[in-house]
Amino acid sequence: MISERTRRNLRRELQRSLLAKIGIVVVVFMLAMAIFAPFISPYSPGQQNLENARQPPIGFSTKETKEVTKMENGSVVIENGQVVTEEQTVYTNATFAHPLGTDGNGRDILSRIIYGARTSILVGLFGTSLAALIGVLVGLSAGFYRGRVDDVLMRGADIMLAFPSLVLAIALVGVWGQAQAPIPDPFVVSGIAPAFRSAVGLPTGMPETVVLPGTVIVVVALVNWVWFARVSRGEALSIREEEYVKAARALGASDGRTVLRHVLPNAITPILVLATIQVAAIILLESALSFLGFSGADVSWGFDIALGRQYQSTAWWISTMPGLAIVVTVIGLNLVGDWLRDALDPGIEGEGGV
Amino acid sequence: MSLSRFLIKRSLQGLFVIWGVITVVFGLRFISPGDPANVLLPPDVDPEVRAQVIAELGLNEPLYVQYWDFVSGIPVGDLGLSLVTRTPVASRVVTKLPATLELAIAATIVAVIIAIPLGVVSATRRHQPADYSATVFSLVGISTPNFWLGVMLILVLAVQLNLFPTSQRPIGIDGIVLLLVGGNLSAAFDGFTTWLWHITLPAITLGTYFTALITRLTRSGMLDQLGQTYVRASRAKGLPETLVRYKHALRNTLIPVITVIGLQLGTLIGGAVITEAVFAWPGLGTLIINSINARDWPVLQGSLIVVAVGFVLVNILVDALYAYVNPQVAYD
Numbered sequence: 001m002i003s004e005r006t007r008r009n010l011r012r013e014l015q016r017s018l019l020a021k022i023g024i025v026v027v028v029f030m031l032a033m034a035i036f037a038p039f040i041s042p043y044s045p046g047q048q049n050l051e052n053a054r055q056p057p058i059g060f061s062t063k064e065t066k067e068v069t070k071m072e073n074g075s076v077v078i079e080n081g082q083v084v085t086e087e088q089t090v091y092t093n094a095t096f097a098h099p100l101g102t103d104g105n106g107r108d109i110l111s112r113i114i115y116g117a118r119t120s121i122l123v124g125l126f127g128t129s130l131a132a133l134i135g136v137l138v139g140l141s142a143g144f145y146r147g148r149v150d151d152v153l154m155r156g157a158d159i160m161l162a163f164p165s166l167v168l169a170i171a172l173v174g175v176w177g178q179a180q181a182p183i184p185d186p187f188v189v190s191g192i193a194p195a196f197r198s199a200v201g202l203p204t205g206m207p208e209t210v211v212l213p214g215t216v217i218v219v220v221a222l223v224n225w226v227w228f229a230r231v232s233r234g235e236a237l238s239i240r241e242e243e244y245v246k247a248a249r250a251l252g253a254s255d256g257r258t259v260l261r262h263v264l265p266n267a268i269t270p271i272l273v274l275a276t277i278q279v280a281a282i283i284l285l286e287s288a289l290s291f292l293g294f295s296g297a298d299v300s301w302g303f304d305i306a307l308g309r310q311y312q313s314t315a316w317w318i319s320t321m322p323g324l325a326i327v328v329t330v331i332g333l334n335l336v337g338d339w340l341r342d343a344l345d346p347g348i349e350g351e352g353g354v
Numbered sequence: 355m356s357l358s359r360f361l362i363k364r365s366l367q368g369l370f371v372i373w374g375v376i377t378v379v380f381g382l383r384f385i386s387p388g389d390p391a392n393v394l395l396p397p398d399v400d401p402e403v404r405a406q407v408i409a410e411l412g413l414n415e416p417l418y419v420q421y422w423d424f425v426s427g428i429p430v431g432d433l434g435l436s437l438v439t440r441t442p443v444a445s446r447v448v449t450k451l452p453a454t455l456e457l458a459i460a461a462t463i464v465a466v467i468i469a470i471p472l473g474v475v476s477a478t479r480r481h482q483p484a485d486y487s488a489t490v491f492s493l494v495g496i497s498t499p500n501f502w503l504g505v506m507l508i509l510v511l512a513v514q515l516n517l518f519p520t521s522q523r524p525i526g527i528d529g530i531v532l533l534l535v536g537g538n539l540s541a542a543f544d545g546f547t548t549w550l551w552h553i554t555l556p557a558i559t560l561g562t563y564f565t566a567l568i569t570r571l572t573r574s575g576m577l578d579q580l581g582q583t584y585v586r587a588s589r590a591k592g593l594p595e596t597l598v599r600y601k602h603a604l605r606n607t608l609i610p611v612i613t614v615i616g617l618q619l620g621t622l623i624g625g626a627v628i629t630e631a632v633f634a635w636p637g638l639g640t641l642i643i644n645s646i647n648a649r650d651w652p653v654l655q656g657s658l659i660v661v662a663v664g665f666v667l668v669n670i671l672v673d674a675l676y677a678y679v680n681p682q683v684a685y686d
Contacts, residue, residue, distance in 0.1 A: 159374035162662040166624030174646030175386040284499050288628050291501050313513050323502035330497035
């Protein structure tokens with residue numbers, strides 16, 4: 001489906017642009033992190049260790065004053081029938097065991113970021129695919145048939161666009177609740193990851209399932225399909241006038257065949273560019289839903305940012321680190337999107353096109 | 355097609371979309387599991403009482419009656435009663451509206467003031483350090499989740515440095531106007547400084563994405579305009595460069611930028627919802643989130659309708675402005 005010319009343009013643009021290279025490296029890195037999480041994650045993302053709570057990341061230490069029971073010669077001091085307390089300054093240093101520190105329950109932040117990448121990327125990829133499926137179907141039909149079909153479908157799209165995507169997403173998740181599907185993690189269930197971990201001396205006991213946030217995927221797709229519909233409609237409108245489409249129809253190809261074999265392949269470039277940018281937009285949307293506590297995910301970058309808020313005066317890193325992960329991922333995806341757009345120049349309008 | 359015909363057509367389309375919005379919002383209740391009566395009643399309630407409540411809410415009426423009640427109330431500002439407080443939804447939405455509008459407008463002002471000069475500088479000094487900084491800023495700006503930015507601003511500027519309050523809105527523009535009308539000038543001034551102090555961080559939080567977006571748009575639009583023949587012609591006839599840039603090129607750049615600002619209003623309102631959650635800002639977003647948590651459908655439906663209808667109206671306005679400035683649009 002990708003022509004030699006397209007491939008050459010992509011390669012040329014990649015050689016020219018440093019930003020495109022950075023984007024690809026970031027995206028590949030994040031994907032690898034998500035896929036190989038059970039191999040590389042230092043701990044299980046849910047493993048708590050309350051004695052190690054709020055340990056700072058490497059390069060930082062914290063000073064905290066605590067009220068502790070006063071002890072003398074190994075016994076509690078009692079004056080006037082009351083247990084005497086004193087202020088004690090506690091210094092906590094970073095350790096290499098937790099490079100990015102630990103959260104309020106002593107869970108390792110690096111492990112949570114590695115596993116959080118799975119949630120973000122699953123929602124990003126599945127949500128975008130579903131949105132593209134709906135949107136491309138609607139858009140191609142509208143553009144191919146024009147007339148009344150076009151009017152009905154695109155007015156429907158206008159109605160969807162009238163709702164701010166985050167507001168609609170919150171409302172739908174709120175209405176539908178949080179259906180989640182645990183899918184078994186092939187690396188853990190097959191025993192490859194545990195064997196690898198015990199061989200290199202990492203703690204075992206990684207989660208056996210990956211939670212697929214079903215409602216969130218459906219909702220982000222329902223909210224974002226409109227952009228795909230607009231782009232593919234525009235493409236279909238111009239492609240249907242091409243000679244080869246007319247030829248295919250004259251030869252008696254059915255509408256379905258004409259659209260799938262002739263219109264879609266020629267409209268695929270702008271759809272792919274839009275999809276890249278939509279993965280970024282959907283990752284942002286998922287993190288916002290998780291931040292508000294609506295997604296039901298308990299290992300998610302957005303959710304961890306919200307969890308860290310109660311420690312904002314004592315442990316800044318709990319909210320900071322997952323946010324950096326989001327920013328880096330989204331920058332990477334936007335750079336890849338820019339690269340595809342500059343190389344293929346499809347001139348996309350709408351949210352993804354700026 | 356003349357301008358007035360274009361406007362009439364656009365308004366009719368808008369009316370249709372508003373009707374669609376209302377219908378979709380009405381339908382929301384029917385795709386949700388659970389009965390609205392369960393919100394009001396304990397689960398072990400007497401079936402007779404339950405039937406009575408359902409009758410009072412009109413939930414046993416045929417669907418078309420319920421739909422007609424819902425739709426016919428809206429033009430006269432009747433959005434029903436809250437299930438939880440039994441007060442009119444419309445008045446609750448209206449009391450929350452100023453806080454959200456204020457935040458959205460403040461964010462837009464922040465964005466426009468920073469972004470347009472930044473975009474112009476970036477375009478006129480292409481491939482210079484200023485351009486690279488602006489490009490990096492806008493890339494980071496569109497990639498940063500605004501709720502996280504808000505949390506970071508609170509962390510650094512409010513908690514650590516204690517320069518700004520972490521949350522709340524002790525006074526709004528409506529309160530300040532009341533003080534002004536009452537002739538209490540010093541109190542109004544104090545109110546204004548308090549307001550400014552509290553809205554700064556939320557406005558930056560909400561405005562950063564737009565600043566980045568408008569910077570990008572202004573830069574690319576300006577570059578596009580500066581490459582046009584009329585720019586070369588004006589330079590050739592000896593117009594000063596500032597006049598060429600700011601009177602001609604910038605003006606033509608701003609037209610599409612304004613359209614995009616209008617189109618992005620939905621994102622702005624969506625952003626306001628989450629910004630309000632971060633800063634405990636008592637606006638429409640907080641109302642929406644609370645109504646979902648309380649399963650208070652009428653309040654959620656009312657807020658959604660107000661937000662969506664507002665969005666449609668603003669877009670018609672932007673289209674009208676656009677068609678007025680650039681009459682070609684009306685003929686397409």
